Structure formats: structure tokens, C-alpha cells
Amino acid sequence: MIGELFTKATQGRYKILHLTWFAFFLSFVVWFNFPPFATTIVQEFGLTPAQAGTIGLCNVALTVPARIIIGMLLDRFGPRVTYSCLLIYAAIPCLIFATATSFNQLVVGRLLMGIVGAGFVIGIRMTAEWFPPKEVGTAEGIYGGWGNFGSAFSAFTMVLFAMALSFLPGSFNFGEPQPFVVLGMRFSSEVLNWRAAIAGSGIVAALYGIFYYFNVTDTPPGKVYKRPKSARGMEVTTVRDFWFLMAMNIPLTAILMVLAWRLTKVNFLSIPAMYIVWLCLLGLYAFQAYNCWSVNKDLLAGRKRYPAEDRYRFKQVALLELTYIVNFGSELAVVSILPAFFEGTFGLDKATAGIIAASYAFMNLVSRPGGGIISDSVGSRKWTMTVLLAGMGVGYLIFSMVGSGWSLTLAVLLVMACSFFVQAAEGATFALVPLVKPRITGQIAGNVGAYGNVGAVAYLTTLLLLKEAFVPAGDQIDPALIAAGTARANAAFFQVLGVAGLVVAFLCAFFLDEPKNSFADAHEGEEETVVAPSSSMLS
Template identity: 70%
Template structure:
């Protein structure tokens, strides 16, 4: 049920892309405005994943997922009833919060599967969810056509009832939230749901790691400042409003830093010392954050640009280019579980992560050489191979996340997941600006666009190669990577289960029984 909950959140989160052409036509939007909506779609997912991670560790997956699924209906209805660009932006920003659902299932799945099987279990969970974006791309245009009842635009093209499609996905998610609440539980019977003493910020176990945490939190607010600048560039608001937004985001960073200080105050003032057995290295979280930047961050960016890339590079119509490009997202059903399974079976989660990330980087560098002279089936095979390594890398990342520190798994997953969206916003911003930079500010020619695509793939490829070497030389193999039980569960299993019977509850009878 959690796998399908994640699938639904991705259908909701990515319900814009397949209907974007119709929305653009209905509102008379410029291309830059559509691209801005795509960036807005992933923006608030950054802070949302942090906040959801905190709520998850405190209240458990069942309640948290239920509330998120029911919330999904609100922004869908706002977007579906929009009468102007401003309402579209507000709806899309709010819909980005639904993308935080990923974090919840990471903890839920970890509660139900032992470390030795965690890679495959988390991989299937992640694969099902990411497949939701492809399912939306394939089904929503068809459904939109059915409910347009054959209506045609003034130009003679079939119309899509995009409003009903988007509202419908939100309503279905909300109804499933009710079903989810009544049919799941946070952990198997007999297990304990381990919580941090405070979920206001990530708990670290050394003073050096606290300052490292402060550094790694900065990009989470910084990337939102980039988005605020991007909204100013497309005329959504003026420069003074942008400065106000920047000030608010700086305040958000300081508030987050204060909460982390509150959680770790005793450590920083010397009142608390963690025994070696209870320590973990925050550098391991930081490396996982960077791996998710280069794999999931690049996936979101590539999904957004791949149809136009194939259409502009080869003699294809939009429908053909869209079908070919969708193969990238469809690979999730096998690639992400495949990465988790490889991580389970290879005997080293660290080496699995490094090899998959390196192969992904090489794949992107080769994709940067694709031109119209390439054999089209060869380009499709290359795209699918690169997609495998990207998504398998995502699977291997979250085969490690639940093993870092069990009681803060939600917050670790939230931070790592948020960095995936940091990567997506960064890559999408670079992608939108490359033609302008390379074309000297003029309208880009097809040659400039092709050059920009090449540079874009090369940037992603180089970043992945750098992170692969960090995995080899900095990432450590998690303790108990292939154990029968999670951290702390051995103690739970060693405690005797003493039944208390209603009719005979004396000490002697319990001892005899």
C-alpha cells in the first residue's frame, strides 16, 4: 500500500508535463513561463522533504502519509480552477509539497524489511513512485481527450480537458489517503518504532559534524534564492519583492540552524558525550546528498528536456519524440529495484554506489555527443542504458540511507531527498540559461540549442564522475549492511515476551507459563 501511495504522489506531482501544451495555449503563456512552472513544481519540495522527515520521525509513516495524500487535493483544485498565471504558479508551488511523499515510504519500508533486503525493497518502492511520472505522461492526455468529448481548437487540433485531469488526480489521492489510514500500521507487531528525543533538527554525534551540518544546510535555502531570482526574470514580481523573498529565505536558514542548535545544545556545550557505538559520521549523509543531486536531480532535469532534445535532433514529430523520451522514466520499474538488488547482492553498498555513479557520468558524457548523424535506435539504446545507471544509482543511495542512524532515518531521508530537488532546480536553471549564455543574449538558433544540449549533458556527466570518486574515497560501508536486524532490534528480540493472562496473573504462574 505504501508503494502505491508513492506511485499516486508522483502521478499528482507530474500531472503538468503531459498537459503543458494545452495549458500554454489556453492561457497564452510564453515558453519561459512554462519552464518557470516546471521549476516551481520542484521548488518547495526542498523544504517540504526536510519538514516531512521531522514529522515522520515524530508521528510515524501512517499518519504522515495519510495527511499528505489528503492534502494533495487542495493544490490540484487550486491549479485546476486557475484563471491566470499567478494562480498557476501558486498551485504548482503548493503541489511541490506532494513530492515529499517519497521520504515517508523510505522509513515505512525500512521498518518492514531487514537490512539484508533493504536495497531491493526500497528500490521497488522508489521505482513504483518514479514510474508514476511516466504513467501520468501516458494516461492523462488520453483521459483529457475523452473528457473533452471531441472538441477542437480554432486551429483544428483536439482539445484536452486538463482541468478535470488535474483535479481528478488530487481527489483520487485524497480518497486513497483515507484507505491508507485504515489499512496500514507503522511497523510489524513486536517491534519498536524508534524516535529521536527531538525532531526539530538532525541530531549529530560530534561537534565537528554540527558545523558540517550548518554548511550542508546552506544550499537548501540557497537554491530557493535562485528560484526567486528566476521568478523575477520572467516578470512574476519586481526586484524589491525578490529581496524580501531572499530575506525570508535567509531567515528560514537561521531558523533551521537554531532548531539544530536546540537539538544538539548539550553536545555543543559539553554536557553530553556519545559512546562510540552510538556515533555516526555526518560526512556519510553529505555524500549521499551529493549522490542524489547527480542521479535524481539529473533525472528530473532530463525528463523535462528529453522530448524537445529528440524532436530537435532527429526528424520526429512531438508525439514520437515524447514516446521515445518516456522510455527514460519507464526504466524506473526495473532500474531502481535493480540498483537496490545489486547493492544487496554485491557485498559492498559503497562500491555499488561508486560504480553506478561513474557509469552514469560516462553515459551522460556520451549522450553529449549525440547529433542528427547518429543512428536513432542507437541513441534510444544509449538513453535507456544511461537511464538504468541513473535510477539504479538512486536505488543504491536509498539502500544506504536507512542504515546511517535508525532513529533519525526520516530526517536523513528528508535531507538526502531534498538535495535531489536542489540538483533538479540547479540543473533546470542551468538548462534554461545555457542557450542565452551561448547565444550572447539573442534568440538561440538551432545550432546554439544543440550546443547548449551538449554542454548540459557534459556538466551532468562531469559532476557524476566527481561524486563517484568521492564515494570511493570518502563514503564508508555502513555497519550491519547485510544483517538480519536493524540497529537496536537485536536488543528487542533478546527481551523475553511474557504473556499476562486475565485469569491467572501471579508471578509464579507467569514464570511457570
């Protein structure tokens, strides 16, 4: 398949894969277009550290519910329409953020931007519709890994894009020019048109959304796109699984409550406002529970019974949600702290620490596809998942011992090795997702993807609490004590990541089932035929 990926890049399913991973790539470029300009924006608006942190937090706040909703829309309307609409929508928060003149407008722009981060789940079903089970791991890994690279691409190119757009009238800069640094070189923000760069990234995404709509189809010629009877809530096939679903929906609401609590720590929300948000979130959970009941009410009342061949076990979904907490959740958390970790541990400057930390994200290009390839090749998706999670857990535990006495080269190699297991486990997770129950793949992918964000918020909150416990506060504290406390907090944080990875690996080893027809030539219920691409799918 890898060879055909390039030799047949403009034909049939390979064309669809390339167009779809690039759609995901653009959604991540847009989603991560704030960090490269964070310092400049903070200076231009005079933001406090708490306000700057709030903007970053708002960037992921709505991604959790958005992934659930996008999964439902995906199963109902198909990936072609859903992805096209999401990419076109991306221009709206970009333009709001690019034209902001106050902190509140910045916050609104980033809150709405979090919805764009939900785009990942759409391509999961599109890819699964076009590739058979025996190749779905590799295809999903390429989709996820190459698309996920958009975050690293944004970090390295958005500033250059902004400099290239400095010729535009007024450069859209509404404040006093502020200095910024690129690769150790100091520039004036008069040549950094960050507003045009952010607006431009949204416009490019919207234009590609239109292009995508006219150049893809939901399924290969002759194949019918299977929709659930209702996309209001996830369909289950046993009464016990319904209550299991209700329990697994609780963390999705609870983590949003944690986010609201964290916003009170930066004085963005007052305590009464936090309680109001909590009540709204409980209402949202009740509404979600009602929708799930509505979809499954005949099953719960005993009026419907699924035949054995049409059942699936919800524990499969729950375990995949846990795997995504510990792999993608930890990746999001680690990426956000690695620059500061290398800067503080090895005394590096910010630019060098940032470049070294970026090696973690760069590994996505090979690691995530690698996980899918391994899952397709070794003959057991269950044990691929288990071994990769165990390797990730051990890697984090070893990394918890990294200190100033370590060789920088060895630390970088350890980061890259650890990131391989993390991202390969992500690839292995979504090699399993399309095989659980094909007609509700969108909802399953949405739930699993949302749990990745749950993990990120949970881990970052854990780090915050560890720092409050270990790092002394005050104006007259010896910097050496602060550094020592930070090192202890970081070590404990990586130990938490490692233990969590090993615990989920243990659960997978004993409770994860090998999906039926894991390596078949066609998905469940489909004819095992090879359909030649129509002329409309050739370019």
C-alpha cells in the same frame, strides 16, 4: 524476496510494500499532472512562454523545504499518519489548479503542489521499518522505482482520463475550445476535460490516503517505532559534525535563492521582491540553524557525550546528498530536456520525440529496483554506489557526443543504458539511507531527497546559462546558427553531468564508509527474530 513479492503480496511486509509504493505512485501522478495538458492550458489562458515556464518552475519550488519538513514530521508522527495526511492534502492544490481562472491562481496551485512531491521520503522509513538490512536495498528500490513510474504513467494516461470525463456538464472548460494533439491525431478541447482530470487525480489520492491510514501500521507487530528526542532539527553526535551539518544546509537555502532569481527572468518577481524573498530565505536558514542548535545544545556545551556505539558520521549523510544531486538531480533535468533534444537533433515531430524520451522514465520500473538488488547482492554497498555513479558519469560523457550524424536507434539505446546507471544509483543511494542512523531515517531521507531537487535546479540553471552563452539571440539570426549553438550547449550540459558523476564516484570510493551491519537480519538495536504477521495484517 522477488518471488515472495508476488506470492505473498497480501501478507505482512509485502502488503505494506505494495500499499506504500502505490501511495508514492499516486503522489507522483498528482505532482506531474500538469505537463500532459501544458499545451492546452497555455492556449486556453493565452500564456506566454515565460509564464508557462514559471508554472513548471513553481511545481518544484517548495519541494526542497517540504522534504526537510516532511522528514521531521515523519520521525515524529510515523509514516502511516504522515503519508495519509499528505495524500489527503493533495486534493487541495489539485482543486485550486482545476478551478483556476487566472495565471496567478495557476501559480498558487502549482506552488502548493510542490509539497506533494515530498511524499517520497515517507515510504523510505516505512519500508525500512518492515524489511531487514539484508533486503532493504531491494525493498527500497522497488518502492522508489515503481512509485517513480507515476510520472510516466501521468504523461501517458492523464489525457485519456480527460477525454473519458468529457461527458461531465460543461466539461469545466472556462475558455474557448482549443485544439490539442494526441499521438499525432488532432482533437478539439471540447472533448478534453483537463480540469476534471486534474481534480479527479487529487480526489483519488485523497481517498487512497484514507484507505492507507486504515490498512497499514508503522512497524511489524512487536516492534517499537523509534522516535528522536526532538524532530525540530537533525541530531548529530560530534561537535565537528554539527558545523558540517550547518555547512550542508547552506545549498538548500541557496538554491531557493536561485529559484527566486530565475523568477525575475520571467518577470514574475521584481528585483525588490527578489531581495525580500532572499531576506526571508536567510531568515529561514537562521531559524533552521537555531532548531539544530536547540536539538544539539547539550552536545555543543559539553554536557552530553555519545557512547561510541551510538555515534554516526555525518559525512555519510553529506556523501549521500551529493550522490542524489548527481543521479536524481540529473534525471529530473534530463527528463525535462530530452523531448526537445531528440526533436532538434533528429528532426522528429513532438509526439515521436516525447515517446522516445519517455523511455528514460520507463526504465525506473527495472533500474531502480535493480540498483537495490545489486546493493543487496554484491556484498558492498559502498562499491555498488561507486561503480554505478562511475557508469553514469561515463554514460553522460558519451551522450554528449550524440549528434545528427548518429543513428537514432543507437541514441535511444544509449539513453536507456545511461538511465539504467542513473536510476540504479538512486536505488543504491536509498539502500544506504536507512542504515546510517535508523531513528532519524526520516530526516536523513528528507535531506537527501531535497538535494535531488537542488541538483535539478542547479543543472537546469546551468543549461540556461550555457544557452545564453552559446545560442545567439535576435529576430534575424540564421536558424542554422541557433541550431549549432543549441547543440554546443547540450553537449556542454551533458559533459557537466558526466564530470559531476565521476567526481562524486571518486569521493564515494575514498570517503564513503560501509554501514555497520549492512547485511544483518535486523536493524541496529533490534532482536534478530522473525515475527509472524498478525491476522490484522492479512487480507
